[in-house]
Amino acid sequence: MSPRKTLPILALLIVLALTALIWFYPPNGDFITSNPFWNGLSTFTTDSKVTPIRSFDNLPSPSKETVLIVTPYTQFTETELDNLSQYVSRGGALIVLDDYGYGNQILNRLGLDMRFTGKPLLDPLFDYKNKWLPRITDFTQTPIANNMTSIVLNHASTISNVSDNAVIAWSSRFSFLDVNGDSTWETGEPMGPLPVAAYAKVGEGYVIAVSDPSFLINGMINMDDNLDFIKKLTQLQSSSPTIFLDQSHLPKTSLDDAKQTIATIYNSASSPLGTLSLITVILALALTPVWRKSGKNEQTSTERTEREP
Amino acid sequence: MRSLAVVFLITILFAATISSILVVAEPVYTPHEDPATAESAMDAYSFFTYYSDIFTLISSKMYANATLLVEHLKFVYISADLTYIIQRYNNLTLELTQTLDNLESLLSKASALLSQYRLDEASQTLSEAGIIVGRAEILMKDLTDATQTLSSSFGVLAAPAGSKLKQAYDTLQNLLQRLRQLINDYLERLNSIKNEKTTIENKNLNPTEITLSLNTTEAFVGEPIEATGTLTTNGTSLPNRTITFLFDNSPIAATTTGSDGSYNTTATIPYRYVHNMTATALYTPSDTDVGVYLACISPPVYVETMFNETRLETTTPSEAYPGLPITVKANVTSEDTTPLDQRGVSVFLDNNLLANVETDPQGYVNVDTILSPETPTGSHTMTVAVDPQGIYAGVSQTKALNVVKNPSELTVQVPSFVILPTKVGIEGNASSTFGPLQDATITLTLANNVTTVKTSKNGEFNATIDLPSNLILSAGFQGLKITVEPAEPWNAPTQREMNIFVVNPANIALASVAFVCVGTVIYTTKSKSTKRKEGETLRVVSLPPRIVLPKITPFPTQTKLEGTKGRIVAAYVKALQIVQRATSISFAPQMTLREFLQAAKPKLNGVADSFADLTFMAERTLYSLYMPTQTDVAKAEGLTMNIQGKPKLEPA
Numbered sequence: 001m002s003p004r005k006t007l008p009i010l011a012l013l014i015v016l017a018l019t020a021l022i023w024f025y026p027p028n029g030d031f032i033t034s035n036p037f038w039n040g041l042s043t044f045t046t047d048s049k050v051t052p053i054r055s056f057d058n059l060p061s062p063s064k065e066t067v068l069i070v071t072p073y074t075q076f077t078e079t080e081l082d083n084l085s086q087y088v089s090r091g092g093a094l095i096v097l098d099d100y101g102y103g104n105q106i107l108n109r110l111g112l113d114m115r116f117t118g119k120p121l122l123d124p125l126f127d128y129k130n131k132w133l134p135r136i137t138d139f140t141q142t143p144i145a146n147n148m149t150s151i152v153l154n155h156a157s158t159i160s161n162v163s164d165n166a167v168i169a170w171s172s173r174f175s176f177l178d179v180n181g182d183s184t185w186e187t188g189e190p191m192g193p194l195p196v197a198a199y200a201k202v203g204e205g206y207v208i209a210v211s212d213p214s215f216l217i218n219g220m221i222n223m224d225d226n227l228d229f230i231k232k233l234t235q236l237q238s239s240s241p242t243i244f245l246d247q248s249h250l251p252k253t254s255l256d257d258a259k260q261t262i263a264t265i266y267n268s269a270s271s272p273l274g275t276l277s278l279i280t281v282i283l284a285l286a287l288t289p290v291w292r293k294s295g296k297n298e299q300t301s302t303e304r305t306e307r308e309p
Numbered sequence: 310m311r312s313l314a315v316v317f318l319i320t321i322l323f324a325a326t327i328s329s330i331l332v333v334a335e336p337v338y339t340p341h342e343d344p345a346t347a348e349s350a351m352d353a354y355s356f357f358t359y360y361s362d363i364f365t366l367i368s369s370k371m372y373a374n375a376t377l378l379v380e381h382l383k384f385v386y387i388s389a390d391l392t393y394i395i396q397r398y399n400n401l402t403l404e405l406t407q408t409l410d411n412l413e414s415l416l417s418k419a420s421a422l423l424s425q426y427r428l429d430e431a432s433q434t435l436s437e438a439g440i441i442v443g444r445a446e447i448l449m450k451d452l453t454d455a456t457q458t459l460s461s462s463f464g465v466l467a468a469p470a471g472s473k474l475k476q477a478y479d480t481l482q483n484l485l486q487r488l489r490q491l492i493n494d495y496l497e498r499l500n501s502i503k504n505e506k507t508t509i510e511n512k513n514l515n516p517t518e519i520t521l522s523l524n525t526t527e528a529f530v531g532e533p534i535e536a537t538g539t540l541t542t543n544g545t546s547l548p549n550r551t552i553t554f555l556f557d558n559s560p561i562a563a564t565t566t567g568s569d570g571s572y573n574t575t576a577t578i579p580y581r582y583v584h585n586m587t588a589t590a591l592y593t594p595s596d597t598d599v600g601v602y603l604a605c606i607s608p609p610v611y612v613e614t615m616f617n618e619t620r621l622e623t624t625t626p627s628e629a630y631p632g633l634p635i636t637v638k639a640n641v642t643s644e645d646t647t648p649l650d651q652r653g654v655s656v657f658l659d660n661n662l663l664a665n666v667e668t669d670p671q672g673y674v675n676v677d678t679i680l681s682p683e684t685p686t687g688s689h690t691m692t693v694a695v696d697p698q699g700i701y702a703g704v705s706q707t708k709a710l711n712v713v714k715n716p717s718e719l720t721v722q723v724p725s726f727v728i729l730p731t732k733v734g735i736e737g738n739a740s741s742t743f744g745p746l747q748d749a750t751i752t753l754t755l756a757n758n759v760t761t762v763k764t765s766k767n768g769e770f771n772a773t774i775d776l777p778s779n780l781i782l783s784a785g786f787q788g789l790k791i792t793v794e795p796a797e798p799w800n801a802p803t804q805r806e807m808n809i810f811v812v813n814p815a816n817i818a819l820a821s822v823a824f825v826c827v828g829t830v831i832y833t834t835k836s837k838s839t840k841r842k843e844g845e846t847l848r849v850v851s852l853p854p855r856i857v858l859p860k861i862t863p864f865p866t867q868t869k870l871e872g873t874k875g876r877i878v879a880a881y882v883k884a885l886q887i888v889q890r891a892t893s894i895s896f897a898p899q900m901t902l903r904e905f906l907q908a909a910k911p912k913l914n915g916v917a918d919s920f921a922d923l924t925f926m927a928e929r930t931l932y933s934l935y936m937p938t939q940t941d942v943a944k945a946e947g948l949t950m951n952i953q954g955k956p957k958l959e960p961a
Contacts (some may be wrong), residue, residue, distance in 0.1 A: 030341070038343045051761075058630075099340050123358055124352035126384050131352065133344060137384050150384055154341040174355050214341035223344065239682055240798070242750075270778040272730070275815040279822050286826035289833045 022258045029253045031213060033069050033245060038219035045245065047117030047198070047227065048234070054248045056083035063092030063205065065238040070094065070246045071213040072102040080107040093237050095230075097213035099157040102249070107209065110202050114162040118210055121156045121194060122183065123175035126153045129221065131183075134223070136196055138170040144199065144208075144232055145169060150224040156212030158194040168197035168233075199236070208233050349388045353463035356385070358476035362486035363402060368491050372410035372847045398455045405448040405488075412441045412495050419502050425593040426514065426604040431506055438499050445492050453485055487840040492823055514603045517542045519552065521590040521607035528701045529615045530580045536562075538572045540592050542602055546570025550598070553591045556612075557581075560591075578614060582702040586612050590916050618644050619652070619704040623693045628711045630799035632682035637664075639696050641672045648672030653696035657691050658710070682798035686712050714801035715741045717749075726810035732909075733774040733809065739793045740768045741800045750794040755809065757789045778815050787811045874930050880945040881927035884952045888913065888920060902928050916952045923948040 027035045033045040033052040043134060044050060050069075052058075056079075060066050068087060076084075088094050094110075096103045103116045123134035134153050139145035145168050157175055159167075175192035176185040185191070199208040210233070216225045234243055268274045327408040332771040359378070366375035379402050387395050388830040388842075415438040422431035460466065460478055468474045512726040517540060536554050540547045552572045554562040562576035572933055578586070582819040590607040594600075624638040638655050641649045652668045656676050664678040697703035720931050721737035735753060745768025753760045755774045792804040885905075889896060896905050906924045910917050 019784060038345065039341065111801050125355035128344060128386050129347045129349040131388075132352070134387070135384050137381065152344075154344065174359065195919065217341065219344050220341075240796075270815070273777055274814075275778055275818065282819075282822045283825060286822070286829050290829055 016285065019262060020037055022104070022255065023262055025255065027253075027254045027256055027259065029250060030073075031217065031247075031250050032256070033157055033247060036218070039217050040243070040268060041216055041217045041218070043221050044216045044227070045287060048231065048243055050243045050245045052180050052247045054246075056246070057085070058066070059087045059091055059244070060242070062267075063085075063087050063090045065240075066242045066244065067093045067095060067234045067236075068244045068246065069097060069234075070103075070106065070249065071097050072106060072249045073251045074249045075102050076105050076187070076249070080103065085109055088205040088207060091204035091237075092230040093206045093208065093234070093241070095208045095210065095233055097210050097216070099212050103209065104248075107207070110207055112200050112202070112207060114166070114198055114200065114209060114212065115160050116209065117158045117160050117177060119157055119212065120178045120181070121153070121158050121171055121175055121186075121196065122178050123172055123192070125174040134171055134175055134196075136169050137170055138172065138193060140165075140167055140169070142168065142184035144236055145197075145229070146232070148225050148229060148232070151225040151226050153196065153212040154219060154220055158190075158196055159198050159211050160196040161197075162195050163270050166198045166200055167195040168199060170194065171196050181243045195277075198235075206236055208236065209292070348921070349386065350385065351391060353389055353465065354474045356463070357474070357481050359385075360402070361477065361480045361484055361568055364481065364488060367402075367406055367409065368411075368412060368484060368487040370491075372406050375406045376403065376410075393910050394459055394462060398452075398459055401448060401452045401455055401607060405445065405452060408441060408445045408448060408490065411496070412438060412445060415441060416495065416498055416502060421432070423502060423506055423509065425598075426602070427593065427606070428506060428507065428509060428603060430606075431502075431911050435499065435503055435506065442492065442496050442499055445495065449485075449489055449492055452488075454713045456485060457483065467603075477883070492954075508947070512600070515542045515601060517547065517592055517594075517602050517605040519590050519592050519605050519607045521588065521610050523588060523610055523612065526611065527613045527615065528578050530578050530582065531700055532578055533575045534578055534588075534612070535573065535575050536588065536590065537571065537573045538590050538607060539569070540566045540605075541570055547592075547602070550592055550768050551595065553593075555589045555591055557586050578612070580697065580699075582616050582697055582940055584614060588612055615700075617701045619649065619695050619697075619701045620644060620646070621693065621695055621704045621706055623706050623708065624707050625691050625693065627709070627711065628713050629680050629684075630715060631684040631686070631712060632798035634677050634679045635675075637676040637678070637691070637693060638693075639668075639674045639676070639693050641674070643670045643701065649698075649701065652698055652701070655694045655696070657692040657694065658684070660692070680712065680956050683881060684712050686714055687711075715743055715799055717741045717746060717795055717800050717803040719791060719804065719805050720795055721807065723789060723807055723809055724811060724948065727776065728812040729814065730778045731776050731778055733776055735772045735774065735789075735791075736770070737772075737791070738767075738769050739764050739795070739797070743797075743800065744768075746793065746795045746797070746800060748796040749800075750796070752792045752794070754790040754792075756811065776811070781816070782810060782812045784816055831954045871940065873942050876942045877930045877937050880942075880949040881923050884920060884949045887952055902931075914955075916955050919948045923952070 016274055026037070027037070028037055029035060030039045031041050033041045033050065036042045041050075045052065053068075061070065068084075070084070071275070084094060088110060094106070096106055098104075099115050100118050101116075104118075107114060107116075120132070121134055122131040124131040126135045126137060127133050128135055132155050134156060135150055136153060137150045139148045148169075158171065170193035173192045175194060177190040177194060178185075179189050182185060196212065197208070197210045201207075214220060215223075216230060221230075222229050235243055269278050312852075341922050359382070363375050363378045366372075366378065379399055382395075382399050388466040415434055419431050419434040419438060422428075422434060463474070465478045468478075508649055519540045522537050528534050530669075538552070540552065546566070547570050548568045550566045550570075552564050552566060552574070553560045554574055554576050554577075556579055557612070559579070561579060562574050564572045564574035566572045572590075587609045587610050588611075591604070592606075595600045595602040620642045622640040622642075626635050626637075629635045639650045639654055641647060641654065648668075648671045650668055650670045650672065652672070654668060654674045654676070655662060656664045656668050656678060658680070663680075664676045666674050666676055668674050679735055679901055689712055690707050690708045692705055692707045695703055708939065717739060718741060719737060719739050721735060723731060723735050727733050733755060735749070739749050739751065745766070746764055747768060749764045749770075751762050751764060751770045751772060753762075753772050753774055753775035756776060756779070758776055760772050760774045762770050764770045786808040787810075789807045789809050790804060791807070792802065794802050809816050886894065888909050892909045894905070894909050894912070900908075902924050906921055910921070913920055922947060926937070926941060926948075928950050
């Protein structure tokens with residue numbers, strides 16, 4: 001077979017193989033519910049029967065006995081903030097897991113004073129392996145954190161402007177807020193105990209703020225009481241709530257984008273019009289040699305006719 | 310061709326780059342690290358600072374708080390190479406804390422006994438304290454050594470002077486010195502109490518003696534018992550002195566001696582359901598007796614205490630459901646089956662209190678309680694405990710309880726086949742032996758399409774699964790998975806799997822197109838092959854039996870050869886025509902010049918060499934870049950002339 005024919009076929013095969021690889025390779029983005037790697041939420045999703053959502057448009061109403069977990073790594077639109085506000089005021093429990101994201105947008109819209117500080121919480125003594133993985137052992141004796149022993153956070157932050165009786169968990173007194181980012185405590189930097197989880201009642205519902213979303217990832221969820229902690233947080237209003245997990249405000253990887261693009265193309269091709277167009281194109285391409293041949297035959301016969309007297 | 314190669318290379322490069330970027334891609338800013346691969350680093354400064362806090366508490370005699378801090382160290386991550394030494398260090402600190410706490414108690418007790426002039430008991434306590442002090446000194450030495458070892462491991466000795474680590478280490482050393490001082494203080498205190506005891510002994514205070522007799526040595530708990538005795542000193546009775554009556558070293562009554570030094574008191578035997586107790590009478594000097602008399606305690610009198618056993622018969626369920634009530638029945642009687650009224654009965658599930666009630670006049674209780682909805686399924690223990698009351702001791706019974714969930718049932722009506730795209734309507738009913746499952750969550754999954762609905766009051770549900778157009782889904786049976794998650798905690802979830810035959814026109818059309826493509830390829834290939842064969846046949850058929858020279862010329866490009874090349878080829882062609890005629894051998898289309906030479910050579914008498922030379926010259930001229938010279942041309946034409954000049958080669 002001549003290179004003129006083999007090269008396009010080879011290129012097509014490579015493109016198809018790469019498309020298949022991208023499509024079937026599991027997503028590796030942070031906090032993605034279908035991500036089975038260390039930074040995904042597949043364990044938590046399966047264990048707690050979580051329903052991932054990609055829009056706040058269809059949040060349940062009334063929202064009692066439901067919990068919405070949000071990891072705000074991208075900004076919220078005004079409509080989204082309105083939806084969240086309505087969800088909470090109608091009785092839903094909103095758990096905002098944030099360290100360096102846009103959680104304060106939500107807290108601000110809900111009229112709460114507490115804020116995520118957005119600075120790293122380091123604990124050089126009570127930790128797992130290193131000070132970036134602080135271990136939390138101080139829980140207030142409330143039903144929310146009853147019988148909790150310890151949880152481990154991962155590159156967490158803290159919460160400020162919160163009253164002591166609203167705090168659910170504190171960091172150790174050896175922890176500090178690394179305001180200037182030099183990884184060591186300097187004079188003037190806040191020292192522990194610092195709040196890492198707090199809650200507030202808003203309307204008929206509740207807002208729970210936890211200054212680290214990473215304690216839920218697959219690599220962390222089975223450490224200490226991490227899984228138990230999130231379960232207790234979700235059971236603030238109901239023993240068996242329906243749990244929704246927002247997936248629309250997460251950092252995206254190139255793989256996610258590629259998957260999305262392929263999905264869009266596939267969905268377009270799957271529609272009746274798309275399928276028809278696809279079939280037409282394939283048929284046209286497949287039958288091109290036949291048309292060419294018949295054209296040539298006609299041309300040849302015409303030429304012969306012209307030559308013969 | 311070149312443009313195709315460029316496109317191909319760009320595609321390969323793009324594919325290789327994009328695939329590596331996509332698959333290995335990680336978020337640009339990751340606010341976490343993989344804990345499995347995280348680098349472990351223990352902060353020695355914080356560790357020493359924490360221990361400084363512990364030692365400060367110990368040196369302030371706040372042993373309970375110090376113990377809590379040491380126990381809290383279990384939350385500190387310790388790297389494998391330091392695990393042993395740090396655990397040993399923690400254990401030593403904990404042991405020292407407990408030892409010092411014990412020492413504090415013993416010295417306080419000795420001091421209190423001495424203040425009551427109870428010299429014998431004080432001596433015994435001081436003796437115990439002496440041993441404990443020695444132990445504390447050994448532990449202190451071990452702790453000092455362990456601190457050195459730990460400091461070496463942390464690299465303290467290599468740390469620059471004035472560094473935070475060095476400062477923390479120095480602080481720790483200062484606190485260790487304070488601990489040594491604390492032990493010395495205890496030692497001094499021990500010696501001081503011993504000296505005080507010696508001083509009291511040297512005062513030669515009057516010894517006292519007290520007797521004790523009871524009206525009975527067998528009694529029921531709660532019964533009054535009469536104690537009598539006499540307090541004397543050197544044979545002389547001591548009137549108006551306070552006597553404390555003790556049962557198992559706990560004071561239960563006090564009285565005053567009469568004018569003859571005798572005393573008489575009645576006390577109630579404590580409600581402790583043991584079969585033996587020890588009674589003693591104690592005199593401690595007070596007021597004006599202080600500095601005159603020594604304390605004394607009577608020889609112990611053993612009392613056999615009695616009480617009635619309580620009989621308990623219980624009826625507990627062997628199985629229970631989370632969130633549903635259970636009934637526990639109990640009958641509380643005495644050993645002679647007399648019903649016991651108003652006895653407190655407690656019901657525990659795995660040591661967690663479920664209910665607390667009292668028996669009725671017939672000794673029965675009927676406890677209706679609800680198991681927590683969160684109670685996990687599996688084996689549990691249910692304990693029914695009757696509180697002790699009066700002369701009746703308490704009793705308890707523990708039985709196994711299996712917590713289960715009621716199996717759910719599901720009936721579904723689904724279409725046997727569907728054509729895409731469509732909305733598949735599914736109806737069904739969920740129930741259990743307790744009745745319809747109301748508000749249960751039904752999740753239906755068909756070909757990766759998921760729908761969730763809730764059941765109605767009578768357990769019915771009606772769901773629609775949207776099956777859009779799909780290119781991949783192959784026609785055939787597709788698995789429908791239906792899971793039921795009951796709202797009630799006592800009903801177990803269930804699931805059912807069924808098959809629906811799905812007809813996918815898009816898929817079928819694509820498959821048809823694929824067949825068409827394959828058919829086209831086969832058709833075009835066959836067509837080309839047939840054409841080639843036809844061409845070959847025509848050539849064979851068209852060859853005349855006698856070769857017509859102009860038609861068999863092997864040099865279609867002959868006319869293009871000019872100059873010396875053209876003249877040499879022309880000479881060869883002329884010779885070739887002569888040889889063909891003379892030998893009757895045709896120059897077939899598939900023949901090379903040499904093949905023709907080989908075929909004709911045997912019939913070329915005398916000119917074989919000339920024709921061979923001419924053939925090689927023609928070959929060289931035709932197939933090489935060699936440009937023949939005029940000499941070559943002359944030679945070729947000479948050879949042709951030679952061949953032409955032979956009479957046998959002339960055509961007939």
